[in-house]
Amino acid sequence: MNFQGQLIALYTITRKEVIRILRIWMQTIVPPVITMTLYFVIFGNLIGRRVGEMGGFDYMQFMAPGLIMMSVITNSYGNVVSSFFAAKFQGHLQEMLVAPVKSWVIILGHVGGGIIRGLLVGGVVTVVALFFTQLEVKHPLITISMLVLTATVFSLGGMINAIFARKFDDVSIIPSFVLGPLTYLGGVFYTTALLPEFWARVSAFNPILYMVNGFRYGMLGVSDISIVSAYAIVIAFVFVAFAVCFYLISRGIGIRD
Amino acid sequence: MYWLAPASRAQSAVMNALSLRNLTKVYANGFTALHGIDLDVAEGDFFALLGPNGAGKTTAIGIITSLVNKTGGTVEVFGHDIDKDLAAAKSCIGVVPQEINLNQWDTVYNCVFNVAGFYGLPTSRAKARTEQCLRELQLWDRRGETSRNLSGGMKRRLMIARALVHEPRLLILDEPTAGVDIEIRRSMWRFLREINEQGTTIILTTHYLEEAENLCRNVGIIDAGRIVEHDRMSNVLRKLHQEVFVLSLTDPVPASLKIEGFEYMPLNEHEIEVEIFADQNLNQLFAALNAAGIAVSSMRNKTNRLEELFMRLVDRREQERTERVALPELQV
Numbered sequence: 001m002n003f004q005g006q007l008i009a010l011y012t013i014t015r016k017e018v019i020r021i022l023r024i025w026m027q028t029i030v031p032p033v034i035t036m037t038l039y040f041v042i043f044g045n046l047i048g049r050r051v052g053e054m055g056g057f058d059y060m061q062f063m064a065p066g067l068i069m070m071s072v073i074t075n076s077y078g079n080v081v082s083s084f085f086a087a088k089f090q091g092h093l094q095e096m097l098v099a100p101v102k103s104w105v106i107i108l109g110h111v112g113g114g115i116i117r118g119l120l121v122g123g124v125v126t127v128v129a130l131f132f133t134q135l136e137v138k139h140p141l142i143t144i145s146m147l148v149l150t151a152t153v154f155s156l157g158g159m160i161n162a163i164f165a166r167k168f169d170d171v172s173i174i175p176s177f178v179l180g181p182l183t184y185l186g187g188v189f190y191t192t193a194l195l196p197e198f199w200a201r202v203s204a205f206n207p208i209l210y211m212v213n214g215f216r217y218g219m220l221g222v223s224d225i226s227i228v229s230a231y232a233i234v235i236a237f238v239f240v241a242f243a244v245c246f247y248l249i250s251r252g253i254g255i256r257d
Numbered sequence: 258m259y260w261l262a263p264a265s266r267a268q269s270a271v272m273n274a275l276s277l278r279n280l281t282k283v284y285a286n287g288f289t290a291l292h293g294i295d296l297d298v299a300e301g302d303f304f305a306l307l308g309p310n311g312a313g314k315t316t317a318i319g320i321i322t323s324l325v326n327k328t329g330g331t332v333e334v335f336g337h338d339i340d341k342d343l344a345a346a347k348s349c350i351g352v353v354p355q356e357i358n359l360n361q362w363d364t365v366y367n368c369v370f371n372v373a374g375f376y377g378l379p380t381s382r383a384k385a386r387t388e389q390c391l392r393e394l395q396l397w398d399r400r401g402e403t404s405r406n407l408s409g410g411m412k413r414r415l416m417i418a419r420a421l422v423h424e425p426r427l428l429i430l431d432e433p434t435a436g437v438d439i440e441i442r443r444s445m446w447r448f449l450r451e452i453n454e455q456g457t458t459i460i461l462t463t464h465y466l467e468e469a470e471n472l473c474r475n476v477g478i479i480d481a482g483r484i485v486e487h488d489r490m491s492n493v494l495r496k497l498h499q500e501v502f503v504l505s506l507t508d509p510v511p512a513s514l515k516i517e518g519f520e521y522m523p524l525n526e527h528e529i530e531v532e533i534f535a536d537q538n539l540n541q542l543f544a545a546l547n548a549a550g551i552a553v554s555s556m557r558n559k560t561n562r563l564e565e566l567f568m569r570l571v572d573r574r575e576q577e578r579t580e581r582v583a584l585p586e587l588q589v
Binding site: 001002004005006008009011012013015016019020023087090091092094095096097098099100101102252256257 | 284316319322323324325326343344345347348350352354356357358359360361362363367371372374375376377378379380419423
């Protein structure tokens with residue numbers, strides 16, 4: 001199959017993923033929006049008023065980019081891990097595996113679905129945030145690129161999780177025990193300037209800190225991390241995660257006998 | 258051992274649709290599913306790959322369709338080596354797996370249309386082929402329904418439509434009629450005969466040996482990861498030394514009945530079972546029955562002929578295996 005054929009296959013996989021997202025919008029779009037609305041109401045509106053300023057901004061304004069990024073991370077990851085594992089579990093992943101679809105097309109098609117869901121939920125959460133606070137975008141290109149790169153990293157992460165998953169429990173272990181804690185400790189709700197020096201140093205090992213701060217820099221123009229470091233980390237993770245995915249899919253690990 | 262397909266012997270110019278050489282599969286747990294099998298299927302053939310459960314049929318199909326990684330050997334599909342040109346080999350194959358593996362939330366239409374996309378068909382061509390395949394398999398009227406709402410037979414037909422959407426030259430069907438009623442099974446047979454006559458090579462695995470006997474021109478029997486028989490269906494059936502017929506007699510079976518030259522066994526008041534060996538024929542049987550003054554109202558095969566042969570081959574190999582296992586104990 002020539003390159004044009006591969007692009008058709010890529011479009012087909014992405015289209016299939018988008019149809020899935022829209023078909024089950026009550027599961028894919030609504031719950032994260034409700035969760036984020038509750039964060040805005042409880043942490044932003046009720047508790048946030050007592051917190052005052054953070055990083056030079058009203059707490060609600062400071063927190064909004066973090067919550068948007070959190071929804072992008074969890075939804076891009078969740079979309080690919082559930083869709084790919086369901087395809088593996090039900091067996092219809094074989095449709096792609098027996099066809100002459102290249103490994104990079106299978107990866108990009110699913111990652112495309114993850115990015116689209118991440119951006120869709122992130123967009124709706126942004127609209128919700130506007131009901132609670134004023135938001136402006138200082139650096140639109142940085143904002144968008146940081147969102148897309150982060151969604152890419154976590155879509156790839158979701159795919160790796162799905163490749164290794166053998167049962168439904170395996171799909172929820174990483175989000176519950178790794179992704180959740182790293183996200184909450186990734187500067188969504190606070191600036192690392194508040195942390196004791198030791199814990200601030202420990203936080204530097206958390207990649208989500210770079211993504212949240214890179215995005216916050218794009219929106220508000222403030223960050224605990226230099227924007228160059230943020231880009232370096234997120235781009236490095238994209239390449240490493242893609243390489244791992246490509247190796248696993250090409251070798252058939254977790255998807256072929 | 259090197260097997261040549263009968264069609265290849267008869268017409269060497271015909272290309273092989275499938276060529277397996279020394280194909281070996283050892284699973285991670287050490288189980289050897291395939292012991293270096295060789296198999297050729299000629300282009301245009303309707304080929305039956307038979308064997309008991311766990312014989313290695315599905316493993317072989319899995320390797321051919323790249324769902325299972327092989328341990329050794331080579332696979333060529335229309336001359337495309339899967340190690341060197343996997344994409345070209347894949348483009349030639351349509352596969353209908355044993356298990357129903359449709360995306361149960363997709364519509365019937367999308368189940369087929371998406372697969373057309375996976376094979377790189379442009380949208381207009383994909384739409385046309387999707388409609389054509391769904392119409393041929395009598396599913397066009399159900400195109401808007403989700404696949405999970407279809408009956409078992411319809412799901413099987415949908416999987417065939419899905420496998421044919423990219424017009425494969427080789428169609429592999431792994432027990433396609435399992436669990437479907439006889440009416441649907443026969444309509445599927447008609448359809449498969451038609452597409453085979455139009456030039457599609459078909460490899461069929463089935464537990465319904467009547468199905469293989471009716472449809473296929475050549476047969477390979479696999480047992481415990483080895484090919485134990487590979488020939489024309491007619492030659493394979495000729496190897497049977499005997500057939501058993503059940504005769505229904507017009508009058509009750511006489512107590513002192515003797516059929517000259519034939520062994521028989523009464524089944525009930527009106528039925529007898531008669532064995533006919535390779536050097537005998539039905540005319541001789543009826544002549545002997547006439548001489549004994551017996552009138553026959555109807556007759557039927559006791560068992561499917563291929564089934565009989567299949568069981569003998571498998572039983573023989575099972576006996577050989579048992580003897581091999583027992584040998585060290587005897588030596589001690």
